[in-house]
Amino acid sequence: MIIDVHCHYGLWSFAMDKFEVDKIREYLDKFDVSKAIFSSAKGIVYDFAEGNRELIEFLEMDDRFLGYLVLNPNYFEESIREVEKYKENEKIIGIKFHPGYSKVPIDDKRATEIVDCFSDTNLIYLIHTWGASMASQLAKLANKFPTVKFIMGHTGGDTWFDCVEIVKPYPNIYVEPCSSYADRDKLRLSIDTVGLNRVLFGSDFTLINPAFVIGMVEGGGLTQEEKEAVYYKNAMRAFFPE
Amino acid sequence: MKILDVSTVFGFYPYRKLDASLQTLREIIENYDAKALALSLKGVFYDAGEGNEETLNLLRTDKNIYPMATYDPRAYPRNIRLIKELDSKVFLAVAFFPHVQGWVVDFAPFRLALEVVGDDLPVIVHAGGYGEITKVARLGAEIENPIIISGIGYSNMSEAIAVVQKTENIYIETHLLNSPDALEFLKKYIGTDRIIFGSGTPLLSFETAYQVVAKSSLSDNDKEKIFYKNWEELKGVRV
Numbered sequence: 001m002i003i004d005v006h007c008h009y010g011l012w013s014f015a016m017d018k019f020e021v022d023k024i025r026e027y028l029d030k031f032d033v034s035k036a037i038f039s040s041a042k043g044i045v046y047d048f049a050e051g052n053r054e055l056i057e058f059l060e061m062d063d064r065f066l067g068y069l070v071l072n073p074n075y076f077e078e079s080i081r082e083v084e085k086y087k088e089n090e091k092i093i094g095i096k097f098h099p100g101y102s103k104v105p106i107d108d109k110r111a112t113e114i115v116d117c118f119s120d121t122n123l124i125y126l127i128h129t130w131g132a133s134m135a136s137q138l139a140k141l142a143n144k145f146p147t148v149k150f151i152m153g154h155t156g157g158d159t160w161f162d163c164v165e166i167v168k169p170y171p172n173i174y175v176e177p178c179s180s181y182a183d184r185d186k187l188r189l190s191i192d193t194v195g196l197n198r199v200l201f202g203s204d205f206t207l208i209n210p211a212f213v214i215g216m217v218e219g220g221g222l223t224q225e226e227k228e229a230v231y232y233k234n235a236m237r238a239f240f241p242e
Numbered sequence: 243m244k245i246l247d248v249s250t251v252f253g254f255y256p257y258r259k260l261d262a263s264l265q266t267l268r269e270i271i272e273n274y275d276a277k278a279l280a281l282s283l284k285g286v287f288y289d290a291g292e293g294n295e296e297t298l299n300l301l302r303t304d305k306n307i308y309p310m311a312t313y314d315p316r317a318y319p320r321n322i323r324l325i326k327e328l329d330s331k332v333f334l335a336v337a338f339f340p341h342v343q344g345w346v347v348d349f350a351p352f353r354l355a356l357e358v359v360g361d362d363l364p365v366i367v368h369a370g371g372y373g374e375i376t377k378v379a380r381l382g383a384e385i386e387n388p389i390i391i392s393g394i395g396y397s398n399m400s401e402a403i404a405v406v407q408k409t410e411n412i413y414i415e416t417h418l419l420n421s422p423d424a425l426e427f428l429k430k431y432i433g434t435d436r437i438i439f440g441s442g443t444p445l446l447s448f449e450t451a452y453q454v455v456a457k458s459s460l461s462d463n464d465k466e467k468i469f470y471k472n473w474e475e476l477k478g479v480r481v
Contacts, residue, residue: 015399016421027422030457161258180395180420182450184443185260207396209422211457215450 003035003235004210006126006153006176006202009058010041010051019206021061028064031210034232035064037239039096039126041207043070049082059091066239068096068126073110074103083118093239094124099134106137115145124149124239126202130157135166142170149238151200154179155190164193174238176202182212187220187230196226200235243462245276246470247448248335248366249392249417249440250307253283253296264300264307266444271306274448277470278307279334285312286339291321298332310366311336314343318351326358337366340374341393347377356385364388364476366415372398379405379412388413388476390438396421399428406432413476415440416468417451425458425468434464438472 011018019027028036038059043051048070059065069086071079086092095118099106106127115125127150129135135156142150155175156163160183167173175194177186190199201217203210217227250271252264262283271278280301285293290313301309311333313325328336336359340347347369359365365385367378370393382389392415394402399421406412414432417440419425428437441451455468 012396014396014421015403016396016427017423019422023423180418182442182447184445184447206422208420209424209454211453212420212450215447215453218453219447219449 001232002031002033002201002210002214003037003232003239004033004203004205005037005151005200005235005239006178007036007038007205008041008044008207009038009055010043010206012041012207013045021058024206025062027205027210031214033064033210035066035235036205037066037068037094037126039068039070044096044098044101048072048075049078052082052086056086056089056091065091067092068094070096070098071114072102072104073097073108073114076110076113079114080117083114083123087118087121087123093122094126096126096128098128099137100128100130106134107140112141112144115141115148119145119148124151126151126153128153129163130154132156132159132162132166135159135163138173139167139170142167142173146172148172149174151176151202153202154204155186160186161189164190168194171198174198174200174234176200177216178202178204178208178213180208180212182216184216184219185221187216187222191222191226191230196229197234197237199230200238201231243466244470245274245439245452246473247271247276247278247441247443247451248310248390248438248473249415249442250278250280251283251286251445252280252300254287255283255445256287260445262444268304268307270443270448274452276306279310280307281310281312281337285314286342289321290314290317291324294324294333302332308334310334313338313355315349315351315355316343316345318354322355322358325355328360328363330360330363333363335364335366335390337368339368341368341370347374347381353381356381356387359385359387361386364390366390366392368392370394370398370418372401375401375405379409382409382411385411387411390415390440392440393418395419396424399424403428403431406436412436413438413472416455417442417446419454423458425455425460425464429460429464434460434467435472437468439469
């Protein structure tokens with residue numbers, strides 16, 4: 001069983017077919033994914049409101065689908081309105097920031113204000129990170145809002161081994177390992193650094209094949225208990241606390 | 243199913259603390275009952291001459307892991323003799339690492355190296371950025387060696403398809419084929435005859451590379467081609 005905390009719905013600007021709902025279901029079945037949390041690819045790379053609208057319709061198609069609203073702090077008021085509009089929707093359980101595509105630093109004043117506005121909700125933030133400077137920005141944000149949960153998408157990407165050290169002191173930051181590079185020791189070192197209960201399973205599906213991260217878990221020298229924690233138990237505790 | 247991995251390394255990894263020892267590589271390859279081509283990282287990070295010598299010394303009699311040579315064109319003309327005289331009875335391929343070593347694939351010393359490498363030796367090029375594969379293919383059109391390009395993922399898949407469609411001796415290595423249905427997508431446009439299995443282990447996860455092929459919806463026949471048959475059918479290859 002897997003809870004995949006990093007999935008996308010929509011077309012990507014690369015040589016690949018669009019994954020429609022049946023194909024997505026087929027993949028979730030193949031890899032035994034019981035819950036998958038999606039954000040809109042269109043919302044990330046282009047128009048967040050249009051992408052969120054499409055995502056909301058998509059989420060209704062399967063009980064396993066849950067969602068993050070994509071926000072773009074360049075459009076601060078619109079982002080606030082977007083959360084107000086959908087925050088009662090039970091399928092929406094988080095917010096996605098992508099500092100690479102929006103060109104807005106993670107600890108930017110507008111992004112910080114958005115987090116502040118909704119810090120009394122249970123929304124969890126999935127934040128794309130690539131490089132130590134983004135990990136440091138995320139650490140700053142997490143320090144300011146210790147009761148808000150953040151997921152460091154990609155565990156900081158190409159410098160993940162430095163990034164786990166940077167976020168280690170912040171218990172409200174989780175890490176998830178997906179990346180184009182399936183580093184053999186990424187899970188082991190992440191667990192050993194930030195602690196087992198802060199490592200989640202995220203694949204970046206439909207951009208990246210879930211087999212990438214499953215292979216990293218299965219071939220990463222983890223015990224059965226560690227695998228179960230990463231695959232679903234930690235996500236259950238983070239997203240669905242009793 | 244038989245597996246031959248054309249993309250493995252061993253030795254000291256300077257970028258961060260990581261066990262990339264030959265012993266670890268051997269254990270991984272043995273766990274999967276696979277065979278592999280490998281080279282010493284000394285040849286990539288330090289000196290091709292010393293690296294190739296180490297590769298040969300350690301793998302000459304290995305039953306599962308076969309030696310692969312490398313050449314660093316930044317050192318040209320030093321060591322060019324090595325590549326001229328590479329014994330294809332001993333080394334099964336020669337691999338180049340422009341991305342790691344910081345040179346571009348239309349670098350004149352690399353072109354010279356390709357000109358002198360024996361016709362019967364497969365060439366593996368680890369290339370990635372937009373335009374690099376296109377340049378490799380242009381060079382490939384001038385030689386007869388099979389050229390296997392490593393470093394193809396979702397971002398440069400379009401370029402890989404375009405060059406394979408245009409250039410007969412270009413092949414795709416699998417370790418970075420990260421998009422879901424990447425193999426099915428490639429099959430639709432270029433077939434499966436020119437896809438060759440590689441993992442990047444022990445730096446990267448062998449299990450990941452394995453699952454990408456094994457869990458694809460390709461037929462067993464296609465999987466066999468990718469795992470080892472396509473390699474065995476390359477011009478000049480002996481296993």
